[in-house]
Amino acid sequence: MSNNANSPPGKSDGEEQNKSPVPPNPIESLASRIGDLDVNSIRRCLVEKLGLEPTEASTSVEKVLDDVSLDGIVKWIKSVRCQNIITMSGAGISTSAGIPDFRSPETGLYHNLQKYNLPEPQAIFEINFFRQNPQPFYTLAKELFPGNFKPTISHYFIRLLHEKGILLRHYTQNIDTLERVAGIPEDKIVEAHGTFYTSHCLECRKQYPLEFIKEHIFADEIPICADCPGVVKPDIVFFGESLPERFQECLQQDFHKCDMLIIMGSSLEVQPFASLIDMVPEWTPRLLINREKTGVRSSSLLGILRHFGLMDGGLKLDENSYRDVARLGDCDDGCQDLADRLGWGDELREMVKREHEKLDLAGVVTSPHPPTPSDPQPGPESPHKL
Numbered sequence: 605m606s607n608n609a610n611s612p613p614g615k616s617d618g619e620e621q622n623k624s625p626v627p628p629n630p631i632e633s634l635a636s637r638i639g640d641l642d643v644n645s646i647r648r649c650l651v652e653k654l655g656l657e658p659t660e661a662s663t664s665v666e667k668v669l670d671d672v673s674l675d676g677i678v679k680w681i682k683s684v685r686c687q688n689i690i691t692m693s694g695a696g697i698s699t700s701a702g703i704p705d706f707r708s709p710e711t712g713l714y715h716n717l718q719k720y721n722l723p724e725p726q727a728i729f730e731i732n733f734f735r736q737n738p739q740p741f742y743t744l745a746k747e748l749f750p751g752n753f754k755p756t757i758s759h760y761f762i763r764l765l766h767e768k769g770i771l772l773r774h775y776t777q778n779i780d781t782l783e784r785v786a787g788i789p790e791d792k793i794v795e796a797h798g799t800f801y802t803s804h805c806l807e808c809r810k811q812y813p814l815e816f817i818k819e820h821i822f823a824d825e826i827p828i829c830a831d832c833p834g835v836v837k838p839d840i841v842f843f844g845e846s847l848p849e850r851f852q853e854c855l856q857q858d859f860h861k862c863d864m865l866i867i868m869g870s871s872l873e874v875q876p877f878a879s880l881i882d883m884v885p886e887w888t889p890r891l892l893i894n895r896e897k898t899g900v901r902s903s904s905l906l907g908i909l910r911h912f913g914l915m916d917g918g919l920k921l922d923e924n925s926y927r928d929v930a931r932l933g934d935c936d937d938g939c940q941d942l943a944d945r946l947g948w949g950d951e952l953r954e955m956v957k958r959e960h961e962k963l964d965l966a967g968v969v970t971s972p973h974p975p976t977p978s979d980p981q982p983g984p985e986s987p988h989k990l
């Protein structure tokens with residue numbers, strides 16, 4: 605059967621029309637009409653058109669939080685049922701270490717790159733551009749080289765969860781290796797956007813350690829492979845490259861087992877990382893520790909679809925929340941607050957002190973290249989992030 609001009613959107617099969625009294629794609633046809641209706645009219649309309657009863661997810665799903673609050677979360681974490689916590693983090697857990705957002709044109713870090721006449725700041729992280737001209741990337745990398753920064757309270761809080769035996773895995777968008785520096789075991793970390801920790805030759809794929817790259821970067825040289833003329837590139841994921849295989853493997857293993865999700869310092873704007881929050885079971889409590897509410901998909905259509913159980917997605921941080929809690933404010937303050945409430949506050953403070961002293965002895969500098977925020981560069985409104 606072929607479409608004809610009178611078919612409503614989504615209709616492509618006459619047989620299907622006969623079988624079903626509702627248009628095959630009622631959501632789309634409704635979408636254009638819901639703009640100025642109030643929620644109750646939309647609800648009635650959807651129930652009529654789709655033959656649905658409003659089914660709140662919360663009515664059929666076990667509520668494991670006695671109280672949808674930080675204290676409710678604390679009680680859950682301390683219960684025996686909570687054994688598999690997944691933490692997810694973004695740039696927000698590293699900013700107090702002095703690491704500016706690597707990719708943001710507003711940080712002033714791009715100032716030094718003007719001489720390269722980049723087509724746009726993000727070109728630094730595009731694999732095709734890098735192949736032609738790796739110099740701008742290495743200039744920026746020198747300013748931000750891992751090993752020059754100390755992990756934050758937030759990083760050590762994740763390690764504490766591991767030491768308590770309840771960390772299933774930590775997923776990070778960051779490439780600064782601070783999770784490793786904090787002493788979280790490698791097998792507990794998934795670096796979704798790759799890492800500086802290892803590098804590979806773009807041509808023959810020979811692997812190189814952090815030290816190799818570091819020597820070259822600080823000598824203002826482009827690291828070249830010892831076995832071939834290929835350029836050696838840190839294993840961070842550039843635009844145009846796929847995410848690490850480990851990311852895919854681990855998320856299949858982990859998320860269905862997750863009984864507590866803690867999201868820290870992430871804008872949850874970058875896919876596919878952002879959609880991970882929807883991969884945990886429907887009853888799993890989710891705690892957001894961040895400066896502002898993120899991950900709330902509030903577009904009217906999505907909100908309505910979710911209300912009727914037709915589509916799930918995003919955090920639900922309103923009065924109807926049965927499992928999602930936000931602790932707004934500084935990420936380190938949030939982690940310390942959570943640790944205090946769990947009765948682990950002093951343990952966390954002592955760990956941070958002890959580990960920072962160790963790093964000081966090892967000669968780690970806190971912030972050798974402070975960012976120069978007085979020189980914002982023009983750029984797109986929402987800077988891409990790796």
Ligand SMILES: [Zn+2]
Binds near residue numbers: 805807810829833
């Ligand atoms: Zn090579």
